[in-house]
Amino acid sequence: DTGVSQDPRHKITKRGQNVTFRCDPISEHNRLYWYRQTLGQGPEFLTYFQNEAQLEKSRLLSDRFSAERPKGSFSTLEIQRTEQGDSAMYLCASSRESFGEQYFGPGTRLTVT
Amino acid sequence: AQTVTQSQPEMSVQEAETVTLSCTYDTSESDYYLFWYKQPPSRQMILVIRQEAYKQQNATENRFSVNFQKAAKSFSLKISDSQLGDAAMYFCAYDGSGYALNFGKGTSLLVTP
Numbered sequence: 001d002t003g004v005s006q007d008p009r010h011k012i013t014k015r016g017q018n019v020t021f022r023c024d025p026i027s028e029h030n031r032l033y034w035y036r037q038t039l040g041q042g043p044e045f046l047t048y049f050q051n052e053a054q055l056e057k058s059r060l061l062s063d064r065f066s067a068e069r070p071k072g073s074f075s076t077l078e079i080q081r082t083e084q085g086d087s088a089m090y091l092c093a094s095s096r097e098s099f100g101e102q103y104f105g106p107g108t109r110l111t112v113t
Numbered sequence: 114a115q116t117v118t119q120s121q122p123e124m125s126v127q128e129a130e131t132v133t134l135s136c137t138y139d140t141s142e143s144d145y146y147l148f149w150y151k152q153p154p155s156r157q158m159i160l161v162i163r164q165e166a167y168k169q170q171n172a173t174e175n176r177f178s179v180n181f182q183k184a185a186k187s188f189s190l191k192i193s194d195s196q197l198g199d200a201a202m203y204f205c206a207y208d209g210s211g212y213a214l215n216f217g218k219g220t221s222l223l224v225t226p
Binding site for chain 1: 148156160163210212216219
């Protein structure tokens with residue numbers, strides 16, 4: 001059990017650019033979640049996958065955001081045409097089951113200048 | 114929508130003493146789960162303790178225990194024999210969906226020698 005990993009850990013980009021983050025969950029976990037955390041706030045749910053199927057998306061996930069989980073393994077979160085308001089920590093988590101413990105990765109800190 | 118309120122932005126405790134962090138939540142559901150997560154500075158979030166709403170018995174994990182008052186919608190965390198390593202941001206979270214954790218804003222715990 002190597003834990004949830006995320007790459008990159010930090011990303012600085014100019015407004016209007018596209019960025020993509022990767023998350024590798026714990027290998028036997030079939031559920032994968034994305035959250036966004038801004039300074040001074042708790043994480044906010046964005047979306048989740050069960051295997052390769054994206055089953056739920058939050059209203060926070062605007063059309064500029066897209067997430068995939070091909071083959072039910074790693075996941076990517078892409079933000080197109082980044083805005084300064086997208087600056088945040090993006091957290092990935094995985095779990096074996098619903099209502100189970102979600103194991104979090106270290107996060108990707110995005111700064112949009 | 115469910116809301117989670119942590120009314121203490123910061124708390125301080127001396128080593129070896131006991132501290133209680135407060136959390137209230139709002140829901141119309143009868144079946145749900147509650148969690149306390151710990152986020153140390155620049156480190157990933159880890160689960161401290163989990164409580165199932167249908168269980169009347171309060172959950173305990175070593176030095177950590179909860180006081181779950183379902184009717185009052187209150188879920189406080191007690192840390193006994195506080196250690197320097199307990200210093201972190203503590204988040205209370207509600208899960209009524211089976212996938213989306215709904216977090217409070219967090220309580221920053223300082224442990225003094």
